Amino acid sequence: MRDVAIVSFAQAPNRRRELRNEVEILMPVVQEAVARSGIERPFDFTCSGSSDFLQGQPFAFVIALDAAGAWPPIPESHVEMDGAWALYEAWVKIQSGQAETALVYAFGKSSPGDLPEVLATQLDPYVLAPLWPDAVSLAALQARAWMEKTGATARDLAAIAVRSRRDAKSNPNATVSGDAEIEKLLAAPAIADPLRAHDCPPVCDGAAAIVLAAGERARKACARPAWIRGIDHRIEPHSLGARDLSVSVSTQLAGEKAGAGRGAVDVAELHAPFTHQEAILREALGLGEGVRVNPSGGALCANPMMTAGLIRIGEAASRIMDGSARRAVAHATSGPCLQQNLVCVLEGA
Amino acid sequence: MTEERKPVTNIKTPMRLEFRYSAGEATSRFLRGIGQGKILGQRCPSCRKVYVPPRGSCPRCAVPTAEEVELSDKGTITTFAIVRVPSENIDVPLPFASVHVLLDGADIPFFSVVQECPVDEIRIGMRVEAVWVPKQELASTLASIRYFQPSGEPDVPFEKLAEHL
Amino acid sequence: MAERCAIVGIGQTHHTARRDDVSIAGLVREAATRALDDAGLDWPDVDAVVIGKAPDMFEGVMMPELYLADALGAVGKPMLRVHTAGSVGGSTAIVAASLVQAGIHERVLTVAFEKQSESNAMWALTVKTPLQSAVVAGAGGYFAPLVRGYMRRSGAPDDTGIRVAVKDRANALKNPYAHIRDPNLTFDAIAGSPMLWDPIRFHETCPSSDGACAMVLTSERAIPKPKLAPAWIHATAMRSEPTQFAGQEKINPVSGRMCAKDVYSKAGIANPRKQIDVAEIYVPFSWFEPMWMENLGFAEEGQGWKMTYEGATALGGDMPVNCSGGVLSSNPIGASGMLRFAEAAMQVRGQAGEHQVDGARIALGHAYGGGSQFFSMWIVGSAKP
Structure with missing residues (x-):
């Protein structure tokens, strides 16, 4: 296995509703990650993650390519998955010896659609999707199964939310943060029992980019890869x-x-x-x-x-x-x- | 007595998803310009080329583009196709000319249709001008430009267009 | 540094307008099962699955790898889903190959598919968002102006496109899996067919197909005892360029030329026309054959049409192209690129049956997508690289 490291990371502010288009959101994020890496373009490989369906926009990743700097032409690929898998593909490329550096980016605009409904289209189209089970309800099924098995309570779940929001205070890119009072959270009605609002993620639009480098290139790029x-x-x-x-x-x-x-x-x-x-x-x-x-x-x-x-x-x-x-x-x-x-x-x- | 039932081999599942699109800053400015009867492009600070419709960035140089340039609504056809088959989402009588128009002042062609001209007269190098909706109907939508029609000016020679083909 | 990668099993479905008899899962499983059978392997032998397809709106299923995990025996395994527009079938094969070349997995199943009949392909390609004007009439409407530009620049005779179509449609008669297999598609029949997006005629256009293609890729050490010798990957390459920028060359795209140069250089090919025995290239509208002959360096700029005219690209010619009938004969969009890669591999395995080029030892597989901006290619050979 070759030594491969992450040498820089940048993300967009994660707004509830981004009015900018994909390229406008991504370009500064990519530029920041590239600048921080100290590695000059072109990268040996570029890979991104996004979903057309999510945005109601076929070929969303094609539009986004403008942010990546694809001129002169670059070796580039895309997964219709979370950018974590794009990072995996880029890591594999470097492991195969066909690249020393890679730019990975991802973006998602959930605000145009109704996210829990859009996610229902991920389900088996013949027997599940036609029932339109939204993502929150499905998560609630899982939460119920877990609580029955472990004896955990809604309070245990709320404590996770309280801790996360408190930690997010030092994250300038968080959509939700603050000192929440557990009693107030628990007083809210269930959205899909046993899940309340604080048990669920905020809907937001965002983008992120990471630069990977192998061996010496990583050591040169970053003090602590x-x-x-x-x-x-x-x-x-x-x-x-x-x-x-x-x-x-x-x-x-x-x-x-x-x-x-x-x-x-x-x-x-x-x-x-x-x-x-x-x-x-x-x-x-x-x-x-x-x-x-x-x-x-x-x-x-x-x-x-x-x-x-x-x-x-x-x-x-x-x-x-x-x-x-x-x-x-x-x-x-x-x-x-x-x-x-x-x-x-x-x-x- | 139980009825013999055929196995289910097909189901029709209508889907409906609503999306509220936001235009992005560059497109918003462009559409507002259209609403005022203007065609606005953006110039790249690096390669100096003018893009229309503008997208807020130059894909070649991968930098943001902020400088606005007002363009003429006259231009030259750089290439075209005569469409004879009905197409989803397009509401233009057949046959019609789907054209690339290089607007005066722009460096990339603008996609549109030509009307008020027999399709067999459409040619590369032909000069055309935009036909807008009446002034009181102007709105922030590309539908404000109904189509392009021949302007009557002499054709631009092929050699001058070569780099834009 | 990279491990050698062999193609030991290939399978595909009979491409057709509507597969009413199988679900999406059934379609992909059919191709995958054939590939496994061809390899003499079974589902438990597979270490990872890489699946590829074009926009999800073609079937109305978002991220279908989630639904297909069970059908493709991927439970408990790594599964990736690639999407690079029209070139996806090719890129998917390249990602699968990387996993073997990197020494991460020994045996990878790769599948590409499209079941377009489930949704509405034309609509999915030109979803009308309120902020863009819908004036480009689908893929044909997008490419027809480029074809016109090529005709003007090269001075190619008007019937070049017809000649390509005659050839590919005749070749399809020798491919039992092809969608369009019609012996009545003569020169006159094609020339007389309706003009869709002038200058492209109906019979010069690809169909819309339901179909899938699958391959099993293994490392050298994990080659099973196949019934047939494997094909070996000699080189892979990918290049992308932006959709549209000022001064962009759209008829002879730079990304395509660079991708070709890269794949030839990695495979040690200095003279593609002489050293490559057969090519399977992505020609969805017949005029793309002469255009790609130039883009791929088989002909000088402006001369690609002569290869068609001289019969060089015919099954018996000196540079046979699309002996399978190509995309013109079968176009399940997500699978089409992988079909080109697979057919190239079939040629060097001697597996192409009636459309086999005798003695083919080196073959090129090519796929492109988007506004002629995404290219993926591979060179495969009957001998180890």
Whole structure:
């Protein structure tokens, strides 16, 4: 395995509704990540993540290409998935020896549509989607399954929200942050029992970019590169009834393959758009009490679609790069109720 | 007695999703200009080329474009296709000429249609001008430009257009 | 540094306007099963799955890899979904190959598909958002002006496009999987067909197909005992350029030329016309054949049409192109690029049946997408690189 590291990370402000178009949002983010990396264009490989359907715009990624600087022509590809998987593809390209540097970016504009409804179109088109089960209701099914199994309460979930919002106060890119009072949160009505507003992610628009570099290029680019020591992803059955929703076996498997448990973890950035999912993921990755989870506030405080997973990797990498952590785990998810999961292990040395 | 039932092999599931699109800053400015009967482009600070409709950035140089340039509504056809098959989303009588018009002052062609001209007279190098809706109907939408029609000026020679083809 | 990557199994469906007899899952599984059978492998042998397709609005399913995980035996495995517009079938194969070349997986199943009949392809391509004017009539309306530009620049005879169509449609008769297999598509029939977007006629245009294509790629050490020798990947390349910018060359795109140069250089090919035995290239409208002959360096600029005229690109010519009938004969959009890559591999395995080029040892697979801005290519050979 070649030594590949994250050498820079940048993200957009994650607004509830961005009036700028994709290129206007992405261009400054890409420019910032490139500038911080100190690596001059052209990159050996560029890869992005986004979803046409999300934006109601076919070929959204084609429009966004203008932000990446594709002249002279560049080796470039795209996944119609969260940017975390675009980062994976770029990492693979470098591992194959066909690139030394890579630019990865992602964006998602959820505000034009009704996100929970749009996400219903991810489901089996013959037997599930026609029922239009929105994403929040599905998450609620999972939350119920987990609470029944563990005996956890709504208060336990609210505590996760309170902690995340407090941590998000130091994150200028968070959509939601502040000192929430747990009683006030619990007094709110359920949106889809047992989930209340604070248990669910805010809808927002955002973008992010990361630069990867191999070996010497990484050492030259960055004082403290965040080395990718392991990265893996796995998918589970699509049908909710075919899985035990109270656990995340694919996260556990991906974590094992990526070697998450091979050392002490200082920080974990887990892509948990719903409060109960943070608990499920913690367990799947075997993260003990001593691990600081989601110091950025996590997806509960900013959840730009197709980007939040990449941002988890970027935030975890930032803790390595700023010296506050020696070993970090980042996680990204895709699909209903944590169907598909990616785990990335980062180290400072 | 149970009725023999055929297996279900097909279902029709209508889908409906509503999206509220925002134009972005550059397109908003452009459309507001259209609402005033003006065609606004943007010039790239790096390569100095003028883009219309503007997108707030130059794709070649990957930099933001802020400098606004007012363009003529006259231009030259750089290439075209005569459309004879009905197309979803297009409400123009067949056959029609789908054209690339290089507006005077712009560096990339603008896509539109030509009317008021027999389709077999459409040619590369032909000079055309925009036909707008009546002044009181002008609005921030590209529908304010109904189509292009021949302007009657002499054709531009092919050699002069070569780089824009 | 990269591991060698072999193509050991290839499968595809019979491309047709509507597959009413299978769901989307059934369609992809059909192609995948054929590829596994061809390789002499089974589902548990696969380490990872890479799937590719064009815009999700073609079927109305967002991110279909989620729904298809079960059908493709991907549960418990890594699964990726690639989308690079029309070139996606090719890029998908390249991503799958990277996984093997990087030594991450030993056996990768790659699938590309489109079940366009489920939704409305024309609508999906030109979704009318209120902020853009809808004046470009689909893909044909977009490319017809470029074809006209090529005709003007090169001085090619007006019937060049017809000749390409005659060839590809005759070739399709030798491909049992092709969608359009009609022996009545003679020169006169094509010339007399309705003009859609002048200068492109109906029979010079690709169909809209439901179809899927799959391949099994393995490392050298994990080659199973296939019934047929593998094809070897000698080189892969991708290039992208912006959709539209001032002074952009749209008829002979720079990204295509650079991608070709890159793939030839990596494969040690100095003279493509001499050293490549057969090419499967993405020709959705017949005039793209002469245009791509130039873009790919098989002919000098302005001379590509002569290759068609001289019969060089015919099955028996010195540079056979699209012996399968090409995109002109079958176009499940997401799969079309992979079909080009797969057909190239079939040629060097001697697997192309009636449309086999005798003794083909080096083949080019080519795919493009968007406004002629995304290119993916590979060179495959019967011998190890």
